[in-house]
Amino acid sequence: MRVSLKNLIIPSIPLAVFLVGACFVLWMSAFVGARYSTFTTEHTSISEGLQAIFLPNSLLSNLVCIGLSLLNGFLIAQINNRFTIIRTRTFLPILIFLLLLGTWNQTHVMIASHISLTLFILALFYFFSMARDRKASEEAFMGSFLISLSSLMINPLIFIIPVCWIGFMMFQSFSLRTFLASLFGMLSPWILYVSVVYMLNPQLEYTQLFNLYVNSNLSISNISIAQIIYTASIGLILIIGIVGMFSISTGDAINTRNKLNFLVFLFIALVILSYIFRNQFIAFLPIIALVYALLISHPLTLKQNNFYGILFLIFCLINIAFVISKYFIS
Secondary structure (H helix, E strand, O other), X not given: OOOOOHHHHOOOHHHHHHHHHHHHHHHXXXXXXXXXXXXXXXXXXXXXXXXXXXXXXXXXXXXXXXXXXXXXXXXXXXXXXXXXXXXXXXXXXHHHHHHHHHHOHHHHXXXXXXXXXXXXXXXXXXXXXXXXXXXXXXXXXXXXXXXXXXXXXOHHHHHHHHHHHHHHHHOOOOOHHHHHHHHHHHHHHHHHHHHHHHHHOOOOOHHHXXXXXXXXXXXXXXXXXXXXXXXXXXXXXXXXXXXXXXXXXXXXXXXXXXXXXXXXXXXXXXXXXXXXXXXXXXXXXXXXXXXXXXXXXXXXXXXXXXXXXXXXXXXXXXXXXXXXXXXXXX
C-alpha cells in the first residue's frame, strides 16, 4: 500500500478548506457533545477580564479561540515561508497545529493562551531575523517585549525569555548589546503595568500581581489511561520525527539547522515549564502545539516515503481516537 502526503503538503484550495473545516468540526464536537473543559483561571487581572467577557465553555469563547487559532495558523505558514524552517512550502504545519488544538479541548476556553501564542509567534519573527547579527538590538528588544507582554496574561511565560537568550547563542547573535536590549524589552511591559496598577490602586499588594505557584508534586491518579496512552503515542511520534529531521537536516542551510535545534530545545523547555507550573500547564499547550507542528512537519514534508505517510495517518487516527474516547470516560 502506497501512502503519499503530496496532496496534503501542497493541497488545492478546496482540499485546504475541507481540511480546515474538518479540524473545525473536531473542535466543535467537544462543545456540541457537551465535553466541556475543566476551567482553571490564570489568576491575572487581564486574563480574568477576558474570561469575564468571553464566558468559558460558551459558543462565543469557542468561536473567538477558533478565530485566533486560524490567525496563528496563518502566521505559522508565514514564518515557515520567510525563514525556510522547512525548505519548501507546506500545509502540514497548519494542519497538524489545528488538529492538535481541535483535539486538546482544554485549550478551547483559554483565550489569553491563544493571544499569548500570537504574541509569541510575532516574537519569533524578530528573533529569527537576528541570525549572525550581534547588533540586532531592535529585534532583541521587540521579541522580548512581545513575550513579556504575553506574560502579563500568563505569568510563567516570562521564563521563555531566558530560553530565547540561549537561542541567541545558537543564532550567533548573542552579545552584551542584544542581551541588554532583550532585558529592557522584558522589563518594559511589567514596569508600565505595575505603574498603571499603582496609579489606579496604590494600596494593592504587589504579590497579587503575580501567579507563579510552583507545583513539584507528581501524581498520575487524576490522569486517565487514555490520556497516558495518547501522550506516550504522540511523544513517540515526535521522537521518530525529530530523528528523521536530524537525518536530513544536513541538506539545510546552517541558519535553518540552528532554528531547528532551537525549536527542539524550546520544546524541551516548554515541557519542563509546564511541569513546574502544572496549575497553568494548559496555558503552554498552544505554544507546545506550534513547536510540535513545525518539528514533525519537517520530515513528513521532506521525506515523502511510505513510512512517514503511514506515520502521519497513525498520528491523525490517534488524535481522532482520543477525541472519541472522551465520550466514554466520565
